[in-house]
Amino acid sequence: MEQRFERRWDRGPRIVAIGGGHGLSTLLRGLKTYTRNLTAIVTVADDGGGSGVLRNDLGMPPPGDIRNCMQALANTEPVMGQLLAYRFPEGSGRLTGQSFGNLILAALNGITGSFEEAVSEMSHVLAISGRILPVTSADVKLEATFENGTAILGESKIADFKKAQDCRIRSVRLLPERPAPVSAALAAIREADLILLGPGSLYTSVIPNLLVDGVAQAICDSDALRVYIGNIMTQDGETEGMTLSDHIDALLSHAKPGLVDLCLANCSPVSQELLERYQEEGAEPIRVDKEKTEALGVEVVERPMLSTGTRYARHSPDRLSQVVMELYGERAETKIF
Structure with a gap:
């Protein structure tokens, strides 16, 4: 199965991956x-760390999640990847902890006058496989x-506020509410x-994309195979105690019933x-409370996808992408490969 897709890489299936953070970049690294x-399609709701500094100082969308995706999809020399990921050490003044990749995007944002165009230009420089789009150009919180x-x-x-309250998150929303989407994002869907x-932080990486005007509806209206990739672990300060059906x-x-056809869950032991x-x-x-999840109208498929030999319980890019493509080959009504 894997070799068949690789031989036809240049005309493989049209895949849209929606999310943010490390989960999305892990998925992209395998799918490319x-x-x-x-x-x-990447969330732009981040307001912490180096991204938050650039957002506050320059009035630009946060570049961090976009940069992570670029590193995953880049086809450049290893030194370029190291350069994008480089963070200035302690003692660097306002640059302390800032990513050099973020600064490149900030400079391109200034040159082009548009964050969407800045992302496009940097994508060309890095010769990325595919394309990366912010879900909205609006300044959202x-x-x-x-x-x-x-x-x-x-x-x-x-996360810190949740720990202090010691109760679950009931809902999240963007301010301003229902911001306009990047038109190319809706077209891609x-x-x-x-x-x-997914995979990724449920409330802060995945769901914010669905709160942008038209995105959830476009997914629901799509004839594509629609898959939610569940996280392996609950997340500190976000989803403690939540089962798979709680995530779904x-x-x-935050969207509507019928958003996804199935949920892909890990079954590798931790x-x-x-x-x-x-x-x-x-x-x-x-x-994985399969019965409750499927009662919500979402089929559950369990596969071993855990990365081995790491300090964190995360998906293996190779295993995850292979399982995703196998599911597509089995379930998609129209195969173009």
């Missing part, structure tokens, strides 16, 4: 070996409301053969060493 018809009725504004503040949501329920409640490390922060493997 199967098709060049790959579009990443993320607000979370909790089950006790309290609320906090700012993506970077949500409409033309897709396969639409993937949150996803659908080592005791990793379990103990995650227990320190109250995180655990997400419990």
Whole structure:
């Protein structure tokens, strides 16, 4: 299966991957070996770290998640990847902790006058496989409301605030609400053969994309195979105690029923060493409550996808992409490969 797709990489299926953070870049790193018809649609709600500094100082969208995706899809010399990921050390003044890749995007944003154009120009420079699109060009902030009725504004503040409240997130919203989408993002969704949501932080990486005007509806209207890729572990400060069906329920409640056809869940066992490390922060493997999940109208498919030999319980880019492409080959009504 893998070799068949690789031979026809130049005319592989049209895939749209939606999310943000490390989860999306992990997925892209594997998928780029199967098709060049790959579009990443990325959230721009981040307001912390180096991205937050550039956002506040320059009034530009946060570049961090976009940069991560570029590193995953780039076809350049290894030194360029190292350069993009380089962070200035302590003692560098306002540059401390800032990523050089973020600064390049900031400079291109100034030159072109458009963040969307800056991303496009940097994509050409890096010869990326596919394309990367911010979900919106609007200056948006993320607000979370909790089950006790309290609320906090700012993506970077949500985790600590949740711990202090000691209750679940009830919902999130963008301010301003329902911002206009990047038109190319909606077009990519409409033309897709396969639409993937996740893996990634549920409330701060995946769901914010669905709150942009027209995005959730475009996914629901699509004839593509639509897959939510579940996380391996619950997330400290975001999804502690949530089962797989809880994740799906949150996803659908922020969009609408019929958003996805199936959920891809990991079934590889997590080592005791990793379990103990995650227990320190109250995180655990997400419990796959298949019956409850499928009662929500979403089929559950379990496959081994855990990366081995790492300090974190994360998806293996190779295993994840292989499983995704096998599912597409089995389920898609129209195969173009």
